[in-house]
Amino acid sequence: MDSITILGLIGGTFTTASFFPQVFKTWKTRSTKDVSSGMFVLLSVGITFWIAYGVKIGSVPVIAANSVSLVLTLAMLGMKFLYK
Amino acid sequence: MDSITILGLIGGTFTTASFFPQVFKTWKTRSTKDVSSGMFVLLSVGITFWIAYGVKIGSVPVIAANSVSLVLTLAMLGMKFLYK
Numbered sequence: 068m069d070s071i072t073i074l075g076l077i078g079g080t081f082t083t084a085s086f087f088p089q090v091f092k093t094w095k096t097r098s099t100k101d102v103s104s105g106m107f108v109l110l111s112v113g114i115t116f117w118i119a120y121g122v123k124i125g126s127v128p129v130i131a132a133n134s135v136s137l138v139l140t141l142a143m144l145g146m147k148f149l150y151k
Numbered sequence: 152m153d154s155i156t157i158l159g160l161i162g163g164t165f166t167t168a169s170f171f172p173q174v175f176k177t178w179k180t181r182s183t184k185d186v187s188s189g190m191f192v193l194l195s196v197g198i199t200f201w202i203a204y205g206v207k208i209g210s211v212p213v214i215a216a217n218s219v220s221l222v223l224t225l226a227m228l229g230m231k232f233l234y235k
Contacts, residue, residue: 075204081197088189101185105172113165120159120212128204 072128079132086139093143097150107144114140156212163216170223177227181234191228198224 068076093099114137121129152160177183198221205213 071204071207074200074207078197078200078204081193081200083197085190085193085197088193089187092187092189093185096185098185101177101180101182103173103176105176106169109165109169109172113162113167113169116158116162116165120155120162123155123158124208124210126208 075126075128076132079128083132083135083139086136086143090139090142090146093146093150097146099147099150102143102147104144104147107140107147110140111137111144159210159212160216163212167216167219167223170220170227174223174226174230177230177234181230183231183234186227186231188228188231191224191231194224195221195228 089102093102114133117133118130118137121127121133173186177186198217201217202214202221205211205217
């Protein structure tokens with residue numbers, strides 16, 4: 068694996084991991100008042116395009132990171148809908 | 152501009168734009184109780200690596216989108232610190 072791919076994998080690990088504390092916090096508190104639903108709607112759409120972009124340029128970090136991010140983003144949207 | 156770059160620019164526009172409703176909501180409500188600081192700390196670190204990755208692979212969408220995202224992520228962190 069070359070150094071550029073490693074750089075992307077580190078970036079992808081951090082940005083994807085970033086959704087875990089938010090999902091965990093929301094799961095624990097059942098409170099989403101301060102969380103913007105617009106943020107997670109736009110994120111879901113954008114991340115889908117990033118996955119397509121990753122496929123087209125053949126970038127493993129872009130595909131892998133964004134696929135996990137999409138699952139977590141949809142989980143946040145679901146909780147935003149369930150816990151007002 | 153080729154179709155792959157356009158795909159990345161659309162993805163970047165959406166994911167970057169996603170931070171605006173959250174920053175706007177937080178700015179308006181001055182309330183960050185439900186927002187995870189861990190999320191925005193990890194995002195800031197990860198986005199910095201994505202910028203470096205974008206520079207290395209020469210991807211304009213990756214560099215542009217992540218630079219704006221970094222500014223908005225840092226704004227959220229600042230507000231999380233200011234408005235408990």
